[in-house]
Amino acid sequence: MTETEAQRQKEIQQAEELLFAGPQALGFVKGLFQGHFVSDWVMPYPRIAVGQQVELDKTLKELREFLGAKLDPVAIDRNADIPREVIDGLGRVGVLGMTAPAEYGGRGFTQMANCKVLEEIGRRCASTSVFVNAHHSIGIRALLLFGTHEQKQRWLPKLVTGEQLGAFALTEKEAGSDAANVQMTATPSADGSHFILTGEKRYITNAAIAQVLTVMARTPLPGKEGKTSITAFLVTPDMPGFEILDGRMPKMGIRGTATGRFAMRDVEVPKANILGPPGKGLKVALTVLDFGRTTFGACCTGAAKTCLELAVKHANTRKQFNKTLGNFHLVKEKIARIAGNAYAMEAMTTITASLIDRGLEDYMLETAMLKVFTTERLWECINDAFQIYGGSAYFVDLPLERMLRDARINQIGEGSNEVLTSFIALVGMRG
Template structure:
């Protein structure tokens, strides 16, 4: 990548992410070798009584009214299911009560998505697309008039919403949107022209948030703007209502086109040129509910795999007697515990009003979707040939889970994103120190800030606070890893400087190590809270303790491996072989 391209990407990042780049959230602190205890504690408690009751009602509705086999076979979610979800309040769960919503917190909403994710992947994705990234944009960025006009019927489920960002040339590269919105001569609105594809709910939506390029007055540049669009606008075309696909077949994934479609100026969402920022903000919420859906599916797999391993006899023994099966079961149980911990910790960050949670949500999305894929695969392996046939749910769950690693930010793209954004502030501080040393007059305060942030972790690891004495050793292990990670990030930046942008092998390792540290922090915090307040029986407490500690121990080794690979790897051989192929 050229220096010009790097500078252009940095300007775009500054413009899109705005002040969030200057805020230090929990994960950004890890890149400095810091552990910001106050940002995690306390771990979210059990949901309110009325929310717990709603979770029970939704579970019963799923068992009685949602047939995932029929939805997959017929490639459609029946209207009666959508109506039922609306009556339960699921489709307006987090929307304001003034609009008919339930005003649930993000943490409480995730409880609902966990139930849906454990029952039917198509229905969970439908709800996530409608609620998490549809009306959420209107709640966060819409004016009073827009909220009054659109939210009530979206909350009830009378109207379905969609979020139209992806195009033939704009998938993971969201900034490459080519759909245009040209201002009309009379100033009353815009004419939209372009195409959208792979839009969940696109062909059945009553309201869509559409991203399109608007010109910047006085220049040749254009920026992305968000528009509220309805399918009755002249020029709106559903090119393909339901695209046939591998998994989540019940959702209507659509291709759309706009032909000189007039959109009133009143339908601009937020400000002109704010569209990409709107998109990235609402995707943060959607990525959190990915974690909840994956947690539900993972729990379904663990229950089934445990039961099968206990009862299936081969070679005169139950499957659970064999160590290779034990290894799969232990990983599944620990990863599911960690997935739940990370999901609700991340949702609680959003509920707390924290200004910076984009790295946490990106990490949760990547890690939970990768882990669910492994868990489903191991479940199929434990069941053997039985799981390969369509009278069992696991092949459908496998097909449904694959899109999770692509949608709402492809996992490899998000890995590079988390590493680069996480390292940005460390790099800026290092640059400031160099400039202060070269030009000390009036700049030595920068050296002081850097020293105060870094010297502590040089001489002593950060404090990882726990209330339970039996977790002090686990906290000490995590503390030392965080310090080592911060040192390795600084070493990488000193070695590669600006060229780190192009070192994706290294970015992937940094992202994976940082993600493991974040998930481990969530696990430790959850376990610490549980040891203080849990009223579970002795067996359940032992299972939780072993699950959490197994995850912490294995995660520790994975972090150490990733950090070791930063300096001892086969990158040159990988590149040489790959170059012969492309």
């Protein structure tokens, strides 16, 4: 192992230890690995508090009416753009600041309630659900969790309404699954008032439309010559030296999202824009991604329910051999599998979100499991629905071909399923 590799491994281990060093460090799933079932965390089945459920029901009603009137997934896919009218409408409904505290203009919803909102959007348009996830669940999540009161007062009021949009910038050419291999540098100025950021980021959702970006960069460790660590910074695109290299990278699916590349060429970022403790950016990144994977599961659950709705409708109306498709055993089997998957996905998402809401400190394994399970089950659901429709599903007048293209990224984004599966086993067995 080279010195650089050893340093990255140490950073990852330190981030894990820093994330969950409290009295509940065992975690629910880690307990299962060690033969302990802590039933209090999952039983009885979690429910949203009555008062918030009433507010959530009103929000979902308003959201459904808005989406039904203004959201056109076909046009979003065709034009590779989510209209500003849609973004503004989501802001008015409160979707873009669901979990932000009321004092900053947010709705103060729990993660469970937030997941119900993302599920509703995921039923209709993957591009829009990914946009919301990128803005709220990871884009401004670091600010919500690690920002100072002054930082929150400055940035959140416009972010929670959608007047400004957020993005989370971690990925680079050499830093994908290897999150600790960030190469973008942040060098302190001579007077210590700011840092000079240099490097490039790619595959960043909302990069070209965001006004506030959480950017990970490598900073020198004070008193340790040649040693570096990762620090999170709040960056705005109006800073001199910030350049969008590709605002909308053409891609297979979720075409409505603005996935882009940008460069920072000697960009001066004030020291006051450091997010969280200096040198602890990996902790910020891992925490944010855990939250993002939870709502990722909600988006997939919504899409799975759409698969079920489409499959049942077609099976009850399409006839072959003088019978509706629903009379054939293999079609019944596929519909049952879609229904079972959707049921399990919803339950797993709800329980995982409730662990966060109830204060479980260690939920890395739970969110990793949720992300792997829901993304793979959604792929199976879409394929089953596709087979029930047969050749007609392959054409663009039905939503299934778009859903298939949109869903493929789910097993790669926010941690590839292969890496997360290895992580689950390694961390679980390590205890």
